[in-house]
Amino acid sequence: MIRTAISAVLLASATPVLAEIHEIAPGEGAQEALQEALILVEPGDEIVLAAGRYTITDGLSLDVDDVTLRGAGMDGTVLDFTTQQGAGEGLLVTSDNVTLRDFAVENPKGDGIKSKGADNIVYHRIRVTWTRGPHPENGAYAVYPVESTGVLIDGVKVTGASDAGIYVGQSNRITVRNSIAEANVAGIEIENSRNALVEHNIATRNTGGILVFDLPNLPVMGGGNVIVRNNLVVANDTPNFAPPGNIVAGVRRGTGIMVMANEDVLIEGNMLSGNPTAPVMVIAYVQPFEDERYNPLARNIVVGANAFDGGGYDPQLDGAEMLLAAFGGALPPIMWDGLGSLYVAGETPGWTLNLTEAGVGLGAARPGPLAAPAPEGEFDDSGIGAPAELDDRLG
Amino acid sequence: MKLGSALLGLAALSLTVAATGQAVPPIDRDxxxxxxxxxxxxxxxxxxxxxxxxxxxxxxxxxxxxxxxxxxxxxxxxxxxxxxxxxxxxxxxxxxxxxxxxxxxxxxxxxxxxxxxxxxxxxxxxxxxxxxxxxxxxxxxxxxxxxxxxxxxxxxxxxxxxxxxxxxxxxxxxxxxxxxxxxxxxxxxxxxxxxxxxxxxxxxxxxxxxxxMPVWEDRASATPEAAARAYLDVNCAHCHRPGATASNSGLDLRWEQDDPKALGIMKRPVAAGRGAGTHLFDVVPGKPGESILLHRMLSNDPGVAMPELGKATVDEEGTEAIRKWIAGMPQS
Structure with missing residues (x-):
């Protein structure tokens, strides 16, 4: 009897302190209660948001590691920022191993959810919506992880971003999957990042569906090792509504999958339909730059087998009429600027601008049919995608 | 009301003294x-x-x-x-x-x-x-x-x-x-x-x-550049520098920074979103009206306004110092 008691005590002391659950309900004082919970939460804890609509007038932020913020579903728990008075985003996360799931953010004045320097973050079944639809005064990014290693975005839905719906910047080991990006300027954008996997998403009614960019003058450059596969990229035909200064303001309405600069990108198994400028576009960085560390070319870009249906029929390009006439009424599905290196599997037709120098504009273009070599061997997919252990936090 | 609570405070104090028989111990600040x-x-x-x-x-x-x-x-x-x-x-x-x-x-x-x-x-x-x-x-x-x-x-x-x-x-x-x-x-x-x-x-x-750095009230006797750069260092550079909150912008507004691009001169924005307004560059020499940096400082709209925190009104003196600095830059 005594022995049992002693071992019970030993057992108790060896058990880690139980994770606490902080429950928040909508109504008066909910905003303060939520922000207080986000500050006082301990690693391992979970904050649970009951179903309902929460009026939030200031930016929320989380800076504690190993925390889960969970709602009652992306249509059940809504953080409503329509009357937001301050801060550059709705929710800011600056700690590691955070899981955000099952809630929505509506009408933030700036970005939706930003996570910066937040390693191993999971966004699961999150919705960020600007409810008025495309508008230049909507916030820039809906879901915005940046400067992070280990990013898993799964089952997210983003609508109305005036820059990119799902934007991953200056990060490493990334997966974006099973998500829907609709009516943003860019649906999904991977920028200045490495080892990204973008699969099983739907990008529709954006200006451009899926973009893979690398830009100069940033702390992290040299984007590459990106796979874009098995996505549905359909009818990205919303006129560009980005404020002019932004790089995506240059994206042509009707772009399906676009690679600008970057190295080692595989585009495969996607279904592309109704992208009137270019189902697939591969180009060098288009602006002048003075950054010696930066390579503006798109190198070793591989277009594998994809299903194309009806693209390139109304290109938003200079000399569109001439081009359409020259190519028999619609441009072939792959557009290349002729710079860097492109490989195309099978018989997929394309066209090239035949440029010989980056950053000089399209004046020197000599458009013609594309004759790209076939890929040399298998695309090396090792190390691409979010760390597998992040999957454990789903379900 | 005020008097009442002061009296209550006194009463509580004397109670403490009475109960313990000595004064409240001094605060150990350390x-x-x-x-x-x-x-x-x-x-x-x-x-x-x-x-x-x-x-x-x-x-x-x-x-x-x-x-x-x-x-x-x-x-x-x-x-x-x-x-x-x-x-x-x-x-x-x-x-x-x-x-x-x-x-x-x-x-x-x-x-x-x-x-x-x-x-x-x-x-x-x-x-x-x-x-x-x-x-x-x-x-x-x-x-x-x-x-x-x-x-x-x-x-x-x-x-x-x-x-x-x-x-x-x-x-x-x-x-x-x-x-x-x-x-x-x-x-x-x-x-x-x-x-x-x-x-x-x-x-x-x-x-x-x-x-x-110039004493702000005496900035008229400093160069426009010194006044503006001091202002940017103090008001912006805690975020806009490597290792800080806005590091991913690539903008570094510290006093000691001398690379024009890092200071935003003819630098394109990265993640400014609608904060850019209709402008293309952070700072356009000679053209304060076309410079995103000043545009955002002149805004009170969350999502556009800079700084993002701790500001509900535009700083007229500060923005004027920045305007003067940009206006006086030689145009290329």
Whole structure:
């Protein structure tokens, strides 16, 4: 009897302190209660948001590691920022191993959810919506992880971003999957990042569906090792509504999958339909730059087998009429600027601008049919995608 | 009402004396600063002999910055507390290094003379495991300030007569400005932004690169560039520098930065979103009206406005200094 008691005590002391659950309900004082919970939460804890609509007038932020913020579903728990008075985003996360799931953010004045320097973050079944639809005064990014290693975005839905719906910047080991990006300027954008996997998403009614960019003058450059596969990229035909200064303001309405600069990108198994400028576009960085560390070319870009249906029929390009006439009424599905290196599997037709120098504009273009070599061997997919252990936090 | 609560306070005090037979023990300030606790009220620190009048204890030293951070025109009272026998030294970037056990105290007030109302006091504590930033919100009686980790909003009128909803930052927001490479750090007291007299008196000698930034009220006698660059360093560079909150913008507005691109000159924005307005570059020499940097400083709209935190009104003097600097740059 005594022995049992002693071992019970030993057992108790060896058990880690139980994770606490902080429950928040909508109504008066909910905003303060939520922000207080986000500050006082301990690693391992979970904050649970009951179903309902929460009026939030200031930016929320989380800076504690190993925390889960969970709602009652992306249509059940809504953080409503329509009357937001301050801060550059709705929710800011600056700690590691955070899981955000099952809630929505509506009408933030700036970005939706930003996570910066937040390693191993999971966004699961999150919705960020600007409810008025495309508008230049909507916030820039809906879901915005940046400067992070280990990013898993799964089952997210983003609508109305005036820059990119799902934007991953200056990060490493990334997966974006099973998500829907609709009516943003860019649906999904991977920028200045490495080892990204973008699969099983739907990008529709954006200006451009899926973009893979690398830009100069940033702390992290040299984007590459990106796979874009098995996505549905359909009818990205919303006129560009980005404020002019932004790089995506240059994206042509009707772009399906676009690679600008970057190295080692595989585009495969996607279904592309109704992208009137270019189902697939591969180009060098288009602006002048003075950054010696930066390579503006798109190198070793591989277009594998994809299903194309009806693209390139109304290109938003200079000399569109001439081009359409020259190519028999619609441009072939792959557009290349002729710079860097492109490989195309099978018989997929394309066209090239035949440029010989980056950053000089399209004046020197000599458009013609594309004759790209076939890929040399298998695309090396090792190390691409979010760390597998992040999957454990789903379900 | 005010008298009533003062009487109650006295009564409580005498009760304590009566119950224990001796006076309330003096505050062990070092214990409060160094403990793992979050003190619930400002009085627990004993920084002030008369908190409402902001009369500091003799060990708590006031200071001012040559060029201060704009906070909607708030009057700011700054103090530093050092543990007995400890000294301030000089660190990287000319940032003063305060030993463990130090505290930096900054009170925000609006109104002049008898109408002065203390709004909040922000405290930075240097504990063994690093700096901790805590916001304290003043009560209506101006008796004490209580810890407000979630921040607050307060309706008030600025010295320029604008009615605003003033934001007291939450504990995380403190770190948005005070965070560098993941840790909280002081950002104000740098040798270049403190007077020679204060530095000599409190460091024992005059460090290199001291007192370089113009005194804001006297900026007319400085070059437009010095005034603007001092303003940008103090108001923007705690985020817009490598390792800080806005590092991913690639913009570095520190005083010592001399690469034009890093300062935003003919630099395209990265993640400005609608903050860019209709403009293409952060700074266009000779064209303040086309410069995103000034455009965002002139906005009060969240999502456009810079700084993102601690600003509900446009700083007319500050933006004028930036306008003058950009207007005077040679156009290429």
């Amino acid at each position: 214990e409060v600063i160094n403990s793992q606790k979050l003190p619930r009220s400002l009085r627990e620190f004993g920084f002030f002999i008369d908190p409402a009048a902001q009369v500091p204890d003799q060990r708590v030293v006031p200071y001012r910055l040559n060029t201060p951070l704009y906070s909607d025109g708030a009057d700011k009272l700054r103090f530093v507390y050092l543990p007995e026998g400890e000294k301030i030294s000089l660190g990287q970037d000319g940032l003063l290094q305060f030993p463990v056990g130090s505290a930096l105290i900054k009170t925000f007030a609006f109104g002049e003379g008898d109408d002065r109302r203390l709004i909040e006091t922000r405290v930075l504590l240097h504990r063994a495991d690093g700096w901790l930033a805590l916001p304290y919100l003043w009560d209506d009686e101006q008796w004490d300030a209580r810890l407000a980790v979630a921040g607050a909003r307060i309706d008030l009128t600025t010295p320029k007569g604008e009615a605003i909803s003033y934001r007291v930052p939450n504990k995380n927001q403190c770190k948005e400005c005070h965070g560098l490479d993941g840790a909280v750090t002081p950002i104000g007291p740098k040798a270049r932004n403190l007077s020679s007299e204060w530095l000599e008196a409190n460091l024992g000698s005059l460090p290199a690169h001291a007192d370089l």
